[in-house]
Amino acid sequence: MGTLLKRHRGLIPFLLLAPGVLWLLVFYAYPAVQMFISSFWSGTLETGFSFSLDNWTTYPAAIERYSEQFGRSVAFAGAATILAFLVGFPLAYAIAFRGGRYKALLLFLVIAPFFTSFLLRTFSWKIILGDDGMVIGPLKEIGLVDSGFRVLATPIAVVSGITYNFLPFMTLPMYVALEKLDKRLIEAAQDLYAGPWRPGGTIAGALFGAGTFALLAAIFGFDVLVMALAGGVVGGIVGTLFLSEAFVRVTLPLALPGVFAGTLLTFIPAMGDYVNAALLGNPSTNMIGNVIQSRFLTNADYPTAAALSFILMAAILVAVAAYARLLGTESLTTGRGV
Amino acid sequence: MATAAATGMVAAPRPSLLDRFSRAVDRYVLFLFTALAIVYLMLPVAVMALFSFNDPIGRSNVAWRAFTLDAWLSPFGVPGLEDAVWTSIRIAFVSTIVATALGTLIALALVRYRFRGQGTANLLIFLPMATPEIILGASLLTMFVALGQPPFFPLNELTILIAHIMFNISFVVVTVRARLAGFDRNLEEAAMDLGANEWTTFWRVTFPLILPGVMAAALLAFSLSIDDFVITNFTAGRTVTFPMFIWGAQRIGIPPQVNVIGTLIFAVAVGLVAISTLLQSRNARRAARLRTVA
Numbered sequence: 001m002g003t004l005l006k007r008h009r010g011l012i013p014f015l016l017l018a019p020g021v022l023w024l025l026v027f028y029a030y031p032a033v034q035m036f037i038s039s040f041w042s043g044t045l046e047t048g049f050s051f052s053l054d055n056w057t058t059y060p061a062a063i064e065r066y067s068e069q070f071g072r073s074v075a076f077a078g079a080a081t082i083l084a085f086l087v088g089f090p091l092a093y094a095i096a097f098r099g100g101r102y103k104a105l106l107l108f109l110v111i112a113p114f115f116t117s118f119l120l121r122t123f124s125w126k127i128i129l130g131d132d133g134m135v136i137g138p139l140k141e142i143g144l145v146d147s148g149f150r151v152l153a154t155p156i157a158v159v160s161g162i163t164y165n166f167l168p169f170m171t172l173p174m175y176v177a178l179e180k181l182d183k184r185l186i187e188a189a190q191d192l193y194a195g196p197w198r199p200g201g202t203i204a205g206a207l208f209g210a211g212t213f214a215l216l217a218a219i220f221g222f223d224v225l226v227m228a229l230a231g232g233v234v235g236g237i238v239g240t241l242f243l244s245e246a247f248v249r250v251t252l253p254l255a256l257p258g259v260f261a262g263t264l265l266t267f268i269p270a271m272g273d274y275v276n277a278a279l280l281g282n283p284s285t286n287m288i289g290n291v292i293q294s295r296f297l298t299n300a301d302y303p304t305a306a307a308l309s310f311i312l313m314a315a316i317l318v319a320v321a322a323y324a325r326l327l328g329t330e331s332l333t334t335g336r337g338v
Numbered sequence: 339m340a341t342a343a344a345t346g347m348v349a350a351p352r353p354s355l356l357d358r359f360s361r362a363v364d365r366y367v368l369f370l371f372t373a374l375a376i377v378y379l380m381l382p383v384a385v386m387a388l389f390s391f392n393d394p395i396g397r398s399n400v401a402w403r404a405f406t407l408d409a410w411l412s413p414f415g416v417p418g419l420e421d422a423v424w425t426s427i428r429i430a431f432v433s434t435i436v437a438t439a440l441g442t443l444i445a446l447a448l449v450r451y452r453f454r455g456q457g458t459a460n461l462l463i464f465l466p467m468a469t470p471e472i473i474l475g476a477s478l479l480t481m482f483v484a485l486g487q488p489p490f491f492p493l494n495e496l497t498i499l500i501a502h503i504m505f506n507i508s509f510v511v512v513t514v515r516a517r518l519a520g521f522d523r524n525l526e527e528a529a530m531d532l533g534a535n536e537w538t539t540f541w542r543v544t545f546p547l548i549l550p551g552v553m554a555a556a557l558l559a560f561s562l563s564i565d566d567f568v569i570t571n572f573t574a575g576r577t578v579t580f581p582m583f584i585w586g587a588q589r590i591g592i593p594p595q596v597n598v599i600g601t602l603i604f605a606v607a608v609g610l611v612a613i614s615t616l617l618q619s620r621n622a623r624r625a626a627r628l629r630t631v632a
Contacts, residue, residue, distance in 0.1 A: 010453070012447075012451065013447040013450070013451035013453045014447075014453065016443040016444065016446050016447035016451075017443070017444055017447045017448075017459060019439075019440050019443065020440035020441060020443060020444040020507050020511075021444065021459065021462060023440060023503060023504060023507060024462055024463070024466065024504065024507060024508075025462070027478065027481075027500055027501070027503075027504040028462075028465070028466050028469075028474070028477075028504055029462070030481065031477035031478045031480065031481040032473075032477045034477065034480050034481040034484050035473075035476060035477040035480045035481075037480075037484070038480040038483070038484065045483075049483075049484075087375055087378075090368065090371050090372075090375075091371070091372060091375045093368075094368045094369070094371065094372040095372070098368060098369070098372075104615070106372070106376070108611065109376050109379065109380065110376075110379060112379070112380065112383070112608065113379050113380065113382065113383055114561065114565070115561055115603070115604045115607035115608060115611075116382075116383050116386060116565075116600055116603070116604045117565050117567075117580070117581055117584060117600050117603070118565055118567055118581070119567055119581055119584045119585060119588070120382075120386050120584060120592075120596070120597070120600045121382040121383065121386065122382075123386075123584070123588065123592060124381075124382030124383070124385040124386050124389075125382055126400065127385055127389065127400050127401075128381065128382070128385060130400055130401070132401070133400075133401075164378075164379075164382070167379065168379075196356075196357060196360065198356075240356075240360070241359070241360040241363050241364070242360070242363075242364065264468070265468075268468055268469075268470055269470050269471065271470060272470025272471065272472040272473060273470070273472075274472065274568075275567065275568065279588065289470075289472050292472055292476060293472065293571070296476055296479060296572065297571065297572070302480060302483060305476065306476070306480055309472070309473050309476045309477065312470065312472075312473060313469065313470075313473050316468065316469065316470065316473075320464075320465070320468050
C-alpha cells in the first residue's frame with residue numbers, strides 16, 4: 001500500500017476526494033438529473049409513473065398555472081435581498097472597521113440566531129408581529145393605526161421574515177471582504193487628498209435611495225412616487241454625511257465581491273423559501289416554494305413539482321455560472337463565497 | 339488632516355461645520371445602528387426563550403399570559419416530543435461524524451494538492467450550498483420515488499441521514515479549508531526531516547493542528563443537521579424529527595415545551611462555541627510558539 005502510493009503520488013488527492021465526491025455525485029448530482037427525468041413523467045403514485053418526451057407540455061402548463069407564484073418569489077426574494085443589504089452592509093462595515101476588540105463577539109452575535117431552530121425563530125416573528133402583539137398592540141392603543149390594521153398575512157410580514165432569516169448570509173461575506181481589505185489603501189487615498197465627497201455623495205445617495213425605495217414600493221404595492229421621494233431624501237442625507245471619496249473609490253470597489261456573494265447567498269435561498277410564507281403569510285402570499293412543497297408532499301403531483309423545481313434550479317445555475325465567470329471557482333469554496 | 343496640521347507642513351483648513359457634524363454622526367450613528375441590528379437579530383431568540391415560561395390558555399402559545407415553570411419542569415410533557423428530539427440528536431450525531439470525515443479528506447486534497455479537475459471539484463462542493471434546500475430535498479425525493487415504484491423507496495431515518503450527510507459535506511469542506519489555508523507547512527517538513535514518515539507526521543503534527551478547524555466544522559454540521567427542516571420535510575416520510583414536530587404542532591399551536599427544548603439547544607450550542615473558541619486561541623498560541631522555535 002505504502003509503496004503503491006509512493007509510486008503513484010498523483011493518486012493521493014483523488015483517493016482523498018473519492019468518498020466525499022462520490023457521495024455528492026450519488027446524492028446531489030444524480031438526484032438533480034432524476035428530477036429532470038421525473039418532470040417528463042405521467043401517471044400517479046398508485047399506478048406508477050411512465051417517462052415520455054411528449055410530456056414536455058408539463059413545463060408550459062406549470063409556468064402558466066403558477067406564473068403568479070413565480071413572480072411573487074422573485075419580487076419577495078428581491079425585496080428581502082435589498083432590505084438585507086441595507087441592514088447588512090452598515091453592520092458588516094461597523095464590525096470590520098469599528099469592531100476593535102469586540103469584533104469576534106459581534107460576529108458571533110450575527111450568527112448566533114442560527115443556533116436556534118429556524119422554524120422557532122420564524123414563529124417568534126408571528127408572535128412579535130401578531131395582530132395584538134408587542135408591536136401592533138401598543139400602536140393600536142395610542143391610535144396610530146386603526147383596529148383593523150395587520151401585518152401578518154401580508155407581503156410585508158413574509159418579506160420581513162425572509163430578510164431576518166437570511167440577514168447573516170448577507171452580512172458575513174461582506175464582512176469578510178471588508179475585513180480583508182488593506183486599511184492602508186484607505187489611508188493612502190486620504191493622504192492623496194480624498195476628502196468628503198460632496199455634492200457627489202448627495203446625488204449618488206439620493207439616486208440610490210430613490211431607486212431602492214421605488215423598487216420596494218412597487219413590490220409592496222405602495223405609492224411608488226411618494227416612496228421614491230422619501231427614499232431620495234433619506235439617501236441624500238445619508239450620502240452627504242457618509243459617502244467619502246475614499247469610500248467610493250477604494251472601500252466600495254474592494255468590497256464588491258463580498259456584496260455579490262452576499263446577494264447571491266440571500267437571493268437564492270430566499271427564492272426557494274416556503275417556511276416564511278407558510279408561517280407568516282396566507283394563501284395569497286404563497287411563493288413558488290409553497291407550490292413545490294404542496295405539489296410534492298400533499299398532492300403527489302411529481303411531474304409538475306419536478307418541472308417547477310427544475311425551472312427554479314436552472315435559473316439559479318445561470319446565476320451561479322455568471323458569478324463563477326466573474327470571480328472564478330476558487331472563490332466559491334475558499335470562504336469568500338460563504 | 340490633523341497630522342498634516344501637527345507636522346506644520348500644510349496649513350490645514352478649518353473643518354467645516356458639516357464635516358464636524360458628519361464625523362460625530364459617523365461615530366455615534368454607526369454604533370447605534372450596530373446595537374439596533376444586534377437587538378433585531380437576537381429579538382426572536384429572546385421571544386422564544388421568554389415564551390418557554392408562558393402559561394398559555396389551550397394550545398395557542400402566542401399571547402403572553404402568566405409566568406410559570408411548568409414547561410421547564412416537564413420538558414417532555416407533550417406526547418411525541420421526546421421521541422422527536424432523540425431522533426434529531428441521533429441523526430445529527432451520525433451525519434456529523436460521516437460528513438466531517440468525508441469533508442476533511444476533501445479539504446486536505448483541495449488545499450494540499452494541485453490536480454486535474456480541481457475546478458470541477460470546487461464547483462461540485464459549492465453547488466449544494468448554493469442550491470436552495472427545497473431543491474436538494476425535492477430532487478432526493480424524486481430519486482427515492484424512482485428507485486422502486488410503486489410503492490416507492492421507503493422514506494425513514496436512513497433517507498434523512500443520507501440527505502443530511504450530503505448537505506453537510508460542503509460546509510465541512512469550507513470550514514476545514516479556511517483553517518488549512520493558514521497552516522504552516524514548514525512544521526510538517528520539519529517532522530519529516532526529523533525522520534517521521536508521512537503517516538506519523540499526519541497524526542502527530544498535521545491532525546493536532548487542524549483539529550480545531552475539524553471541531554468547528556463538526557459543530558457547524560451538527561447544528562445544521564439538528565435544525566434542518568426543509569430537506570427533512572422531503573425525505574422524512576413518517577419519521578418525526580424535532581423541526582418536523584414543530585411544523586406539525588404549528589398549525590394548532592406550539593406547546594411551551596418546544597420553546598424549552600429550543601432554548602436548551604441554543605444554550606448548549608453557544609456554550610460549545612465558547613469552549614471551542616477558547617481551545618482554538620490556546621492552539622493558536624501553541625502554534626505561534628512552535629513557529630518561533632522553528
